[in-house]
Amino acid sequence: MEQKRIAFIGAGNMAGAIIGGLVGSGYPASLITASNRSEGKLEALAGEYGTNTTTDNLAAAAGADVVVLGVKPNIMEKVCQQLAELNDGKRLFISIAAGVTLDHFERWFGRPVPLIRTMPNTPSLVGLGMTGLYAGQGTNQEDKALADMLMRAVGKTAWVKTEPELDHIIAVAGSAPAYFFLFMEAMEAKAIELGFDHVTARELVQQTASGASEMVRRRDMPIRELRRQVTSPGGTTAKAIESFQAAGLEKLVSDAMDAAISRAREMAKEL
Numbered sequence: 001m002e003q004k005r006i007a008f009i010g011a012g013n014m015a016g017a018i019i020g021g022l023v024g025s026g027y028p029a030s031l032i033t034a035s036n037r038s039e040g041k042l043e044a045l046a047g048e049y050g051t052n053t054t055t056d057n058l059a060a061a062a063g064a065d066v067v068v069l070g071v072k073p074n075i076m077e078k079v080c081q082q083l084a085e086l087n088d089g090k091r092l093f094i095s096i097a098a099g100v101t102l103d104h105f106e107r108w109f110g111r112p113v114p115l116i117r118t119m120p121n122t123p124s125l126v127g128l129g130m131t132g133l134y135a136g137q138g139t140n141q142e143d144k145a146l147a148d149m150l151m152r153a154v155g156k157t158a159w160v161k162t163e164p165e166l167d168h169i170i171a172v173a174g175s176a177p178a179y180f181f182l183f184m185e186a187m188e189a190k191a192i193e194l195g196f197d198h199v200t201a202r203e204l205v206q207q208t209a210s211g212a213s214e215m216v217r218r219r220d221m222p223i224r225e226l227r228r229q230v231t232s233p234g235g236t237t238a239k240a241i242e243s244f245q246a247a248g249l250e251k252l253v254s255d256a257m258d259a260a261i262s263r264a265r266e267m268a269k270e271l
Helices: 013-024 039-049 057-062 073-086 102-109 122-126 141-152 165-174 176-193 198-218 223-229 236-246 249-270
Strands: 006-009 032-035 052-054 066-069 092-095 115-119 129-135 155-159
Touching (some): 006 057, 013 032, 013 039, 066 141, 073 102, 102 115, 122 129, 129 165, 176 198
Parallel strands (some): 006 032, 066 092
Antiparallel strands (some): 115 129
């Protein structure tokens, strides 16, 4: 694949993680430009990765083949209107902003725009992300391959066929790290209540969560079967699982994910 000139509009944590992943995988830092209002973030990126930097969004985008829109949703309209003159069909735009739909972008750019929406999650910050992607009309296979390469710099990717399915990605992966954090938080609190010190309690929970996740990754079998294998009939694990199920854990999880999808759709309407 031909290496393109990439401009990141917005140099927040996610943009920084993607830039770090790209450079770490051998992508030339000289082909990457980051634009941001805060010069401190730009200096940090330039110092760590050797990328080009500027506080001028228009200048950054004008010199790029691919423009990654990484600003917050509430200022995306202003940024798109600023860059509208560059929407000539030759540049690919990639959004990493949640809740901003293709309709929003077309309205703010003033006409159809070749754009791919992505929905990365926070483990991308440590190179273990899961990103959903949707390609709008006006994009081609080369564009998709480039967007995929970009997001694989911070983890794995999953493409969806329709834009509304990105809301499903939010429920299953985008918001999901917090679900696990909440569960781990509750376990840690109980461990402390049982008498473990804070350091030991955290170590017990985080190592167990890490090990369980690694077992899912390494063993090619249904997650339900993995659970069954560690749940001896009548044993301690079985009693804990019975307690979860009696309290309606499955329905709680399903309802929570539906709530995330509903809120994602509400946020899109609020823009």
